Amino acid sequence: MKAIRGAFLDFLHDPFYRDEQDAIRYLPDGLLVIDGDKIADFGRYDQLADKYADIAMDHYANRLIMPGFVDTHVHYPQTEMIAAYGEQLLEWLEKYTFPTELKFQDKTYARSVADRFLNMLLMNGTTTAQVFTTTFPQSVDAFFEACSERNICMIAGLTGIDREGLAPAEYRDTADSFYTNSKDLIERWHMKGRNKYAITPRFALGSTREQLDRCGQLKGEYPTAWVNTHMSENHKEIAQVAEAFPEASDYLNVYERAGIVGPKFTAGHAIHLSDDAFQRMSASKCSISFCPSSNLYLGSGLFMIHKAKSLETPVLVGLGTDMGAGDCFSILRVLNDAYKVAALQSQKLSVFKGLYLATLGGAKSLMLEDEIGSLDPGKYADLVVLDLSPTPALAFRAQNNPFGKDQTSEEHQCARMEHDAFGTMMLGDERSVEATYVSGQLLHRKTGTPVH
Amino acid sequence: MKAIRGAFLDFLHDPFYRDEQDAIRYLPDGLLVIDGDKIADFGRYDQLADKYADIAMDHYANRLIMPGFVDTHVHYPQTEMIAAYGEQLLEWLEKYTFPTELKFQDKTYARSVADRFLNMLLMNGTTTAQVFTTTFPQSVDAFFEACSERNICMIAGLTGIDREGLAPAEYRDTADSFYTNSKDLIERWHMKGRNKYAITPRFALGSTREQLDRCGQLKGEYPTAWVNTHMSENHKEIAQVAEAFPEASDYLNVYERAGIVGPKFTAGHAIHLSDDAFQRMSASKCSISFCPSSNLYLGSGLFMIHKAKSLETPVLVGLGTDMGAGDCFSILRVLNDAYKVAALQSQKLSVFKGLYLATLGGAKSLMLEDEIGSLDPGKYADLVVLDLSPTPALAFRAQNNPFGKDQTSEEHQCARMEHDAFGTMMLGDERSVEATYVSGQLLHRKTGTPVH
Numbered sequence: 036m037k038a039i040r041g042a043f044l045d046f047l048h049d050p051f052y053r054d055e056q057d058a059i060r061y062l063p064d065g066l067l068v069i070d071g072d073k074i075a076d077f078g079r080y081d082q083l084a085d086k087y088a089d090i091a092m093d094h095y096a097n098r099l100i101m102p103g104f105v106d107t108h109v110h111y112p113q114t115e116m117i118a119a120y121g122e123q124l125l126e127w128l129e130k131y132t133f134p135t136e137l138k139f140q141d142k143t144y145a146r147s148v149a150d151r152f153l154n155m156l157l158m159n160g161t162t163t164a165q166v167f168t169t170t171f172p173q174s175v176d177a178f179f180e181a182c183s184e185r186n187i188c189m190i191a192g193l194t195g196i197d198r199e200g201l202a203p204a205e206y207r208d209t210a211d212s213f214y215t216n217s218k219d220l221i222e223r224w225h226m227k228g229r230n231k232y233a234i235t236p237r238f239a240l241g242s243t244r245e246q247l248d249r250c251g252q253l254k255g256e257y258p259t260a261w262v263n264t265h266m267s268e269n270h271k272e273i274a275q276v277a278e279a280f281p282e283a284s285d286y287l288n289v290y291e292r293a294g295i296v297g298p299k300f301t302a303g304h305a306i307h308l309s310d311d312a313f314q315r316m317s318a319s320k321c322s323i324s325f326c327p328s329s330n331l332y333l334g335s336g337l338f339m340i341h342k343a344k345s346l347e348t349p350v351l352v353g354l355g356t357d358m359g360a361g362d363c364f365s366i367l368r369v370l371n372d373a374y375k376v377a378a379l380q381s382q383k384l385s386v387f388k389g390l391y392l393a394t395l396g397g398a399k400s401l402m403l404e405d406e407i408g409s410l411d412p413g414k415y416a417d418l419v420v421l422d423l424s425p426t427p428a429l430a431f432r433a434q435n436n437p438f439g440k441d442q443t444s445e446e447h448q449c450a451r452m453e454h455d456a457f458g459t460m461m462l463g464d465e466r467s468v469e470a471t472y473v474s475g476q477l478l479h480r481k482t483g484t485p486v487h
Numbered sequence: 488m489k490a491i492r493g494a495f496l497d498f499l500h501d502p503f504y505r506d507e508q509d510a511i512r513y514l515p516d517g518l519l520v521i522d523g524d525k526i527a528d529f530g531r532y533d534q535l536a537d538k539y540a541d542i543a544m545d546h547y548a549n550r551l552i553m554p555g556f557v558d559t560h561v562h563y564p565q566t567e568m569i570a571a572y573g574e575q576l577l578e579w580l581e582k583y584t585f586p587t588e589l590k591f592q593d594k595t596y597a598r599s600v601a602d603r604f605l606n607m608l609l610m611n612g613t614t615t616a617q618v619f620t621t622t623f624p625q626s627v628d629a630f631f632e633a634c635s636e637r638n639i640c641m642i643a644g645l646t647g648i649d650r651e652g653l654a655p656a657e658y659r660d661t662a663d664s665f666y667t668n669s670k671d672l673i674e675r676w677h678m679k680g681r682n683k684y685a686i687t688p689r690f691a692l693g694s695t696r697e698q699l700d701r702c703g704q705l706k707g708e709y710p711t712a713w714v715n716t717h718m719s720e721n722h723k724e725i726a727q728v729a730e731a732f733p734e735a736s737d738y739l740n741v742y743e744r745a746g747i748v749g750p751k752f753t754a755g756h757a758i759h760l761s762d763d764a765f766q767r768m769s770a771s772k773c774s775i776s777f778c779p780s781s782n783l784y785l786g787s788g789l790f791m792i793h794k795a796k797s798l799e800t801p802v803l804v805g806l807g808t809d810m811g812a813g814d815c816f817s818i819l820r821v822l823n824d825a826y827k828v829a830a831l832q833s834q835k836l837s838v839f840k841g842l843y844l845a846t847l848g849g850a851k852s853l854m855l856e857d858e859i860g861s862l863d864p865g866k867y868a869d870l871v872v873l874d875l876s877p878t879p880a881l882a883f884r885a886q887n888n889p890f891g892k893d894q895t896s897e898e899h900q901c902a903r904m905e906h907d908a909f910g911t912m913m914l915g916d917e918r919s920v921e922a923t924y925v926s927g928q929l930l931h932r933k934t935g936t937p938v939h
Contacts, residue, residue: 334830378786
């Protein structure tokens, strides 16, 4: 057993549907007790200190400790090609993505990138992600091997593309090889340790009807598996999907027909959606990964978060970096872009709404809220320790916090934290992440920052 | 005399109107000779080395040296309120801006923020800016005093607001006080050392017709002065301007009627412009400050850079952080947002176009190209030394540069630099700035980085 003392923030409810102050749980001086890989106890320091007086304690002063961030849509093989210049989706795939991902036939190479990718996530405070791989099974093995070593909770799966013309022949799989390889990988990795498997047709346009049907078949055989894909990202893509699947009423319906839309199904992007599609997604309890950095970077469009988080058609929403089309590994930088995407639609994304999406909201969107996303005892001890003033700009902003240090009421302290945390949401990056814990283990510490 | 050796990049022409390779000047191994505060010589190292064998030389290996960045629209009094939450323009002004700027009645406070602001700019590689102050003359004095100590080229001016209801009474000036104080400040600061004065009506809505006429009068009396303001930023603002100035045909026409539109006039934002307004701006040779971070942050809209940089209606364009409505001090971060604003309109902003706007383009937009913006001998030695791989993400990206180190032709070297520089444009921030020189003096060096 060990304990961590400091200021803690997590969520008890969804602040999109509840008064924000009721939605959050903020302990200015809290104690979190870890037993093995899980949270054993959590509460106010003054109430728990005596009970745990004998165990080792790390004390983070002037920090904010939260559940680790959740990235619901990211491509590990694109680590090296982040910020490739100048194209929209389909041209970008052809020009940059497939040539890069072809390298992942080499398992040794794949493993080296998987390690680097996971370390980048940890450096940015992300402790769970839903991850695309390539069409090569060895790239999936390499990834889960790297995850297993860290005892980290990742969802990933073989990423199928079998449609001619969409990817180079040497990159494509077939409906049959995808089915066989996926089945084999599910047996090997799904629910082994903290690993979780997602049946992963890359996107409708990349798959034949047959490959999508095989996805449905796999989901029938392995109902606990996740399903992860892209949807309605780009106008040209959407037009081509309509052409390729004339029987489908819209993009979502392509997946509905394959029998894969429901809980544990995540559609990445979902930018250009009709009200009817929002209604069907809401009813099916599937989820959307909102990837604002990528959506701006590729010029795909503005996700209608106000519709997805409406009372009328509530859809589960998490955040995705979508690195490499997204230009960062940092969920904080994604929140900066999310704020801007909302602002362009005259919507306000508050810091608590943003941080909810980054933690419990992301966990719920992946149906992982029993395991991660908050600091409730029984969940895994996946934590991020934030420094809210790591740069001169943030330090000066915090110094001028309108809620000064002179008042110590809990309300005042909370308002003070809210102001600084919003600065971090807008100006933060990996410098804001002082430490990251996974399964109770300290896996990242910012260089030069000793752990107390 | 002293010299700097390294890789240099600047611009000879505008890459929006010229083949990019013809527009740039890239010296993989160059020598720049500084005499006093100016560039005395510049060329290939192998051609100049013998001539300057006896003078002291700083050698920056694996760096890219450029003219210092130009920020054509920024508010120094907002340094402490960067990233204030949740409002669009008019509400944001009322709720956050005026209360903060009232503090600048205190000259000592103003000076302390001016120093901090200038140091933030230098840390981000910005060596010239066009700067808003407040309605308080002492805030202008404080700013120019701080600039004079650094021998840095800044344009600034008393920032007038005299319209009732738009700002608190204690913040407002009058047409007369604005005129008298501006005249006094122009006499004291304009063209003294490297200081330059801008007649600065904050924005049309903040000024009465009388105050704007006084601006025209000042411009008539001091034709070498700059004029700096905001224009067509927000739909609600534009509607209110139309109401306040019923005689004007559009927002631009309010300024035209005051006789201030022409060379050395900068309109900040200019997001919502008719083709006719573009034509008139083009014909008048005035300029626009493109402030994408601010425009996204406040949800103001998408600047049509393709229209401003068109062959039909070319308008001078520079970049502005517009800090504090912009959420950064860094022109590199502004370029990230500029890329996204362009992408959302299906436009591509290449790295050379971006870096042109950040340097020579910005200088030209301010009619300062005789003094700054490129590395031509005779200009001031204002330089930024960039590290193109200061973070793990950028380092790994650079390591996978498709133009490997094995080939050494100049074309290949240039393509290699272009790829890494684009990474810096999209992922860079103050960590990318290793050193900043102003008037030949090293005024910023990244902590922990020794100058060679």
